[in-house]
Amino acid sequence: MFRDQIEQIDRLLTLPQIITQINEVIESEKAGASDLQRVIKADPVLSTKILQLVNSAYYGLPGRVGSLEKAVVLLGMTAVKNLAIAASVEQMFDRLHLPGPLTGRDMWRHCLAVATAARELAQRASMVYLEEVFMAGLIHDLGLLAAAQSVPQDVAKLVETAMSSKASWAAAELEILGMSHATAGAHLARKWHFPGYLVDMIADHHAWPDKPVSSDLAGVVYLADTLACRLGDGLALTAQHQSIDPEMLGRLNLAEADITDVWNNLPAYVEELSGILRV
Ligand SMILES: [Fe+2]
Ligand SMILES: [Fe+2]
Incomplete structure (x- = not known):
């Protein structure tokens, strides 16, 4: 029964590596917006998704956001981190x-x-x-x-x-x-x-x-x-x-x-x- 397995199952749910890296940057006191951008830019698919999300009708921000730098300024580091996580969580469900x-x-x-x-x-x-x-x-x-x-x-x-x-x-x-x-x-x-x-x-x-x-x-x-x-x-x-x-x-x-x-x-x-x- 699931109840009896709950202590063991956390090993099954591994977070994608990019999230671990982003969390490390956010938690490090010395790190700034440029460090976060560096990590995200290393993953072109993720960078593209973040820009698409920031420019979506749902976010409703005025004007087009053309760069990751501007996305971070407009939304803040936490928001960009969360968008990165959102893009990755989908993979966990898909598996x-x-x-x-x-x-x-x-x-x-x-x-x-x-x-x-x-x-x-x-x-x-x-x-x-x-x-x-x-x-x-x-x-x-x-x-x-x-x-x-x-x-x-x-x-x-x-x-x-x-x-x-x-x-x-x-x-x-x-x-x-x-x-x-x-x-x-x-x-x-x-x-x-x-x-x-x-x-x-x-x-x-x-x-x-x-x-x-x-x-x-x-x-x-x-x-x-x-x-x-x-x-x-x-x-x-x-x-x-x-x-x-x-x-x-x-x-x-x-x-x-x-x-x-x-x-x-x-x-x-x-x-x-x-x-x-x-x-
Ligand atoms: Fe529920
Ligand atoms: Fe629900």
Whole structure:
């Protein structure tokens, strides 16, 4: 059972080398924007993707950004680092081989939709760290990615059960995997020394309304997950029972009109970003 393997599976999820290099540059106190550019420029595919993302309608920056230098100035080092990670995370999903109807690409489309909607919601809620929110959306279902890598047959069975019966995803997950993907993801994130706000967001992202959400970040990811599952692009089962709760909107200072706007923009933005990030 997945629950019994969780301590061993972190070896399976290796981050692409470019991310390790970028993290080293960001964490080194002496390093500046030029060091980051040097690392990214050594990977021409990644450089191109970052420029495409910065110039996408989704980012909506005025004027064309023609150089990596300008991209770093306009977006900041953290944003460029996160975009590099986003471009690499896609590869991790693409390597999955699931036996059932759900593919790694379905899971990736879902995570991208959540990231896209979460960043837009955060912008409307006047939250500051928009790129961190995008990143949070990409990794919110980390536990499911880990399960799909370590027990693909069980995940296929889980998907079939959730699709064919009235059992909720959460109940089927506990029965087949022995733990929820939220608990598994938070456990891994803690083990890998992710910042506490990401660990809490992963742990909490399906908890509402049974438990209060731990942060605004967990709140926007909850809402974005609900919208992404309604969109039905890729994996759409895990949040299909969730609703857009007025209490949650109030907490985040969001109006119904914000949800409508984000919902209307979502399909085109997901299409645009998935086209750019595809390996
Ligand atoms: Fe989830
Ligand atoms: Fe999700």
